[in-house]
Amino acid sequence: MALAEELHAREHAARFERPARDIERLRSQKKLLVRERIELLLDPGTPFLELSTLAACMAYDGIVPGAAFVSGIGIVMGREVLVMASDSSIKGGAWYPLTVKKMVRSLDIAIENRIPVIHLVDAAGAFLPLQSDIFPDRYMGGRIFRNQCVLSALGVRQVALVLGHSTAGGAYVPTLCDYSIMVRGTGGVFLGGPPLVKAATGEDVSANELGGADVHSSVSGTADYAVDTEQEGIALAREIVGTSPRQKKAEVDRRESEEPYYDPEELYGIIPDDIKKQFDMREVFARVFDASLFHEFKPDYGTTAVCGFAYLYGWKVGVLGNNGVLFSDSAKKLTQFLQICNRDRIPVIFFQNITGFMVGREYEHGGITKDGAKMLMVQANMDVPKLTIMTNGSFGAGNYAMCGRAYDPRFLFSWPNSQISVMGMEQAGRTLAEIRLKALAREGKNLSEEETQKIYEGITNDYLEKSSAWYSTSEIWDDGVIDPKDTRKVLGIALSVALNREFGQSFHGVLRI
Amino acid sequence: MRRCIELLGHRYEVSLNGPTGKWIIGIKDRHPEAASITIQGNSSFILALGEDNLPMEIARAGEEVFIQAFGRNFRLKILDPVEQAAQEAGSKGDTARAPMPGVVVETAVRPGDIVTRGTPLMTIESMKILTVIKAPRDGHVTKVHVEKGQAFEKNAILVTLGEGRERPL
Amino acid sequence: MKEIRKVLIANRGEIACRIMRTLDRLGIPSVLICHPCEIQGPAARLAPEVVEIDGDPPVSAYLDVEEIIKACKTTGADAVHPGFGFLAENSSFAERLKSDGISFIGPKPESIELMGNKLKAREFCISLGIPVVPAEQEGRGFISRLKALGFPILLKAAAGGGGKAMHEVMEEARLKETIKLAKEEALRYFGEGSVYGEKLLRDPRHVEVQILADRYGSVVHLGERDCSIQRRFQKIIEESPAPGLEPELRQELLSSAVKIAKEAGYESAGTVEFLLDGQGRFYFLEMNTRIQVEHPVTEMVTGLDLVEQQIKIAAGEPLFFTQKDIIIKGHAVEARLYAEDPESDFQPSTGRILILRLPEGSGIRVDHALEKGMNVTHAFDPMLAKIIAHGQDRQTALDLLGSALGKTVILGVTTNREFLERIVGHPTMRAGDIHTGFIASNNLKAPQLEDHQREMLLAAAALVSRQFTDQEFAVSEPYAAIGDWIN
Incomplete structure (x- = not known):
């Protein structure tokens, strides 16, 4: 509960807390704030699932909240869209490394889920001091435009609304869209802005003359529509979205939706205050799925894992959760269940609370590694949509088996109490501290009890911070931290988005039986 | 769906959501209510809003809806959101440009003339085709750049419109 | 006596x-002239024979004397009924018809001439000892004579009628400019710029007498009509008898009207209009030498068909009844x-008639040429229809009219x-407390819309409009179930 409150406080700060000076600057330019733009864009009375709200919240000394970028799923003219919007109230919407990461991830979501994108372009350009972390690598700047091209080829529509300057590489964002609307006066698209032109060729040209709305809509053809105000542009963007066909959802077994019988708020009481304390994942399911119904598969076998069928807003889903460490039998049960889901076109949702696979001679002899590998093989090669919720711990190979970030769940969300690391904090802290102390001992330093404790604490604090949900979401290892009570809504939207892409192809890896 | 509806000179933001037959009407600053309408034949309808039922005569033509109810007649207009945003912002779009090179056949306005969006400004001839150049927005003509018989290039500014709808002094 | 065979x-x-x-009932074939823009209209479709006359603006077709005479000749029409407006009070048109051997269903050209000029008509009444509203004509000292008459003053076109080119002058300061304006308008509407100034009576009643005169x-008179309910000097509600x-006083009005018609050697149907001040005095206003818009009220209370009477008189038949045969029922x-939009100063409105439902039933008469789908434009007079109710007494008639x-x-036009x-x-x-200031002095504004009424209207508009109801734009699940929410 306290963590949920902390989450909302952090979200509020990331969304709204800005220096008055920056707000005034935008107001004086007759610009709307990014959230006002989004509100005007979306259908009234419809939800907005914001993604990675707290991206970069623990990076760059916290001065680039949300990575100066808003991304989320909403409804425009009854159609599901992904909104990607620069937040020009932060550093003029400049691109930081995590901004680029967030944009690339958003476009990956669009590609994976075939969801149309509306770009609200208003960015100062790349943050030059960090250009080496922005520009060159595979998943950096170029990937944004590459992803846009891929989206276009997949038939996924993109609409751009140019509400500010969009310079250099950024100029390609609207230009690669199917429809580009520019606002007169404030909107500008140029490969090289006026200062660069002046420096390069000595030509003196105003931004408007160089790449303003009228130039691009009537001379160069780089944009398609020129409008006088943001409001007009947003209305036009809505109309354009309305002209595209509605998404067809992949066929999935569906029945009438029903709210859970148990109150989702009770989840606060179910989540333990200590990461080491166990809880029954069935209690979570009862507060997420339709009518709190859950058909459990193989209930008496491999009981440290729970799996079965449930309905989410009417859609049938396969649900997997951990009630303890994974043994061979629990892994085999989940693997078998995953195969059923994949064959029967049932999307799967993983609820991670996993300390890992059981270790020890008995288990190695029993083939625990082999059984874990089977689960990975089946899970990784599934074609049905996968969604993952980090409910508590996520350590070691359990993270992989339960569809961690590397296994391409269509969406992955974390509860604020959750932690991720290669192993549990205590073991890891002890291991790291021992390595450190041994190194110091080799250097001939004898440490007092107190000094030893201090080193140990330093290491564990750092470890704890980096395994926290806040750090995780700051680095965009997930698609956002969510309030546990909102899990149903978030999963509902995520599943609806995921169903935009047809599935049903089966790929089988070789299982080590 | 959300739209503004004009009634008796005022604009109201109205939204209608839900599956057909289970509509929820939302009028800005009001509590959303269930609403339905049943046709009674020809133009007669019964509107149900919340607890109330009311017979009405309704006819619709494009964006206009004509209603006779409680002994009175009303003309409502559903505004096009793009046009509305343009209007509310006092849209600028202050030039009419040549879509192709050509010659002026006739000018239809003079500086100072009040025009509304779509008012013919001049007729041009290009490639033996006559084209009417229309006002891009409401306003007044500040300058006609080309006269009858004059030739111009593509994208040449033909007419400039001034701010506001008032005639300059 | 000249039989009328085709009108x-x-x-x-x-x-x-x-x-x-009426022509149909009398078995007389009719020919209708029609501007091409109305050729699909109800009147043209009702007509057994139509002659198209083009013109720009469309009203000019109905004023085109040469084309109309040509149409008479080509169709063999031997008489013209001018109705009201257009050429109804144009003496030279009546003259032209006469010289072409075509009957004009209306008075002699001299009567039109006499009564058409307001100043001559005044002189004529003065000579008969019938009171007229004090007035001054243009000429030497016009301004000072008007001042002596006292304000307010009503400026009128000497050749005018129909409420056009009439201007009130409330104070001296505006007198000169208003005269200029009135003259300009008189010239524009009636082709003749002379005006005169009349003492403006405060909220008089407008009572007129319908007369019939044969050759x-x-x-005879057919009783009186009260036409006091006016806006922009134009009648909108008329009744008979005057309440x-x-x-x-009534007897005086009736006999004065008969006297005027008699002395003028008038023939056909005509209307003598009077103004009544609050003190029991009456003044001759003008005489209309044609059928009036409001003639149906007289027809309803007398049972006579005035158009039939006009045709018979024009054919040279004598009246087959005397005054004592006329009974007002x-x-x-x-x-x-x-x-028109009463909420914006009665500005004419336009639109397409989408829905048309006119009242019917005993005691109700509706004169109109409307049909669903027709366009109401600025091309013609904005009058759409006349709804007339007849009851045993005034309250019954008003009740009936109200319900009609x-x-x-x-729907489709305001x-x-x-x-x-x-x-x-x-x-x-x-x-029955009516006078020409009725509309100005009574609150007839639309009542303020209640919040709930407004919501009902908005809801209805949304529910019938595709812009709102198109399932193409509906919000599907789970979004609809989640509603307004942000994580």
């Missing part, structure tokens, strides 16, 4: 339909339905329907 109707709309109905000197009129009220107006449904309904239901109207 050309030099008019349009409801009056053309109304004339055709042989018989003149609460002193019998002596009950009370009739007419409301003129206009395409309530049942009238015209009308004065509800405004008329408010007048008919107004207590002052009910009390």
Whole structure:
């Protein structure tokens, strides 16, 4: 509960807390704030699932909240869209490394889920001091435009609304869209802005003359529509979205939706205050799925894992959760269940609370590694949509088996109490501290009890911070931290988005039986 | 769906959501209510809003809806959101440009003339085709750049419109 | 006596339909002239024979004397009924017809000439000892004579009529400029710029007398009509008999009207208009030498068909009844339905008639030329229809008219329907306390819309509009179930 409150406080700060000076600057330019733009864009009375709200919240000394970028799923003219919007109230919407990461991830979501994108372009350009972390690598700047091209080829529509300057590489964002609307006066698209032109060729040209709305809509053809105000542009963007066909959802077994019988708020009481304390994942399911119904598969076998069928807003889903460490039998049960889901076109949702696979001679002899590998093989090669919720711990190979970030769940969300690391904090802290102390001992330093404790604490604090949900979401290892009570809504939207892409192809890896 | 509806000179933001037959009407600053309408034949309808039922005569033509109810007649207009945003912002779009090179056949306005969006400004001839150049927005003509018989290039500014709808002094 | 065998109707709309109905009943074939823009209209479709006359603007077709005479010749029409407006009070048109051997269904050109010029008509009445409103004509000292008359003053075109080019002058300061304006308008509307100034009576009643006169000197009156409910000097509600009129005064009006017609050697149907001040005095206003828009109220209370009488008189038949045969039965009220917006100064409105439902039933008469789908444009007069109710007494007639107006449904163009309904239901109207200032001095504004009413209207508009209801734009699950929410 306290963590949920902390989450909302952090979200509020990331969304709204800005220096008055920056707000005034935008107001004086007759610009709307990014959230006002989004509100005007979306259908009234419809939800907005914001993604990675707290991206970069623990990076760059916290001065680039949300990575100066808003991304989320909403409804425009009854159609599901992904909104990607620069937040020009932060550093003029400049691109930081995590901004680029967030944009690339958003476009990956669009590609994976075939969801149309509306770009609200208003960015100062790349943050030059960090250009080496922005520009060159595979998943950096170029990937944004590459992803846009891929989206276009997949038939996924993109609409751009140019509400500010969009310079250099950024100029390609609207230009690669199917429809580009520019606002007169404030909107500008140029490969090289006026200062660069002046420096390069000595030509003196105003931004408007160089790449303003009228130039691009009537001379160069780089944009398609020129409008006088943001409001007009947003209305036009809505109309354009309305002209595209509605998404067809992949066929999935569906029945009438029903709210859970148990109150989702009770989840606060179910989540333990200590990461080491166990809880029954069935209690979570009862507060997420339709009518709190859950058909459990193989209930008496491999009981440290729970799996079965449930309905989410009417859609049938396969649900997997951990009630303890994974043994061979629990892994085999989940693997078998995953195969059923994949064959029967049932999307799967993983609820991670996993300390890992059981270790020890008995288990190695029993083939625990082999059984874990089977689960990975089946899970990784599934074609049905996968969604993952980090409910508590996520350590070691359990993270992989339960569809961690590397296994391409269509969406992955974390509860604020959750932690991720290669192993549990205590073991890891002890291991790291021992390595450190041994190194110091080799250097001939004898440490007092107190000094030893201090080193140990330093290491564990750092470890704890980096395994926290806040750090995780700051680095965009997930698609956002969510309030546990909102899990149903978030999963509902995520599943609806995921169903935009047809599935049903089966790929089988070789299982080590 | 959300739209503004004009009634008796005022604009109201109205939204209608839900599956057909289970509509929820939302009028800005009001509590959303269930609403339905049943046709009674020809133009007669019964509107149900919340607890109330009311017979009405309704006819619709494009964006206009004509209603006779409680002994009175009303003309409502559903505004096009793009046009509305343009209007509310006092849209600028202050030039009419040549879509192709050509010659002026006739000018239809003079500086100072009040025009509304779509008012013919001049007729041009290009490639033996006559084209009417229309006002891009409401306003007044500040300058006609080309006269009858004059030739111009593509994208040449033909007419400039001034701010506001008032005639300059 | 010259038999009338075929009548050309030099008019349009409801009056053309109304004339055709009588001709049809009398077994006389009719020919209608029609501007191409109305050729698909109800009047043209009702007409057995139509002659198209083009013109720009469209009204000019109905004023095109040469084409009309040509149409008479090609169709063999031997008489013209001019209806009202257009050429109805044009003496030279009547003259032209006469010289071409075509009967004009109306008075002699001299009568039109005499009564058409307001100043001559005044002189004539003065010579008969009938009171006229004090007035001054243009000429030497016009301004100072007007000042001596005292304000307020009403400026009128000498050749005018129909409420056009009339201007009130409330104070001296505006006198000169208003004269200029009135002269300009008079020239524009009537082709003649002379005006005169009349003492403006404060809120007088407008009462007029319908007369019929044959070629042989018989003149009868068909009672009076009160046409006091006016806006922009134009009548919108008329009734017969006039409510609460002193019998002596009424008798004086009736006999004055008959006297004027007789002395003028008038023939055909005509109307003598009077103004009544609050002190029991009356003044001759003008004489209309044609059928009036409001003639149905007289027809309802007398049972006579005035168009039939006009035709018979024009054919040279004598009146077959005398004054004592005329019996006024009950009370009739007419409301003129206009395409206009009472909430914005009665500006004419336009649109397409999407829904049309006119009242019917015993005691109700509707004269119109409307149909679903027709366009109401600025090309012609904005009068859409006349709804007339006839009852045993005034209250019954008003009740009937009120309910008829309530049942009238015209959607697609703004009308004065509800405004008329408010007048008919107004207590002052009910009390018969009417005068030409009625509309200005009574609150007839639309009542403030209640919040709930407004919501109902908005909801209805949304529910019938595709912009709102298109399932193409509906919000599907789970979004609809989640509603307004942000994580």
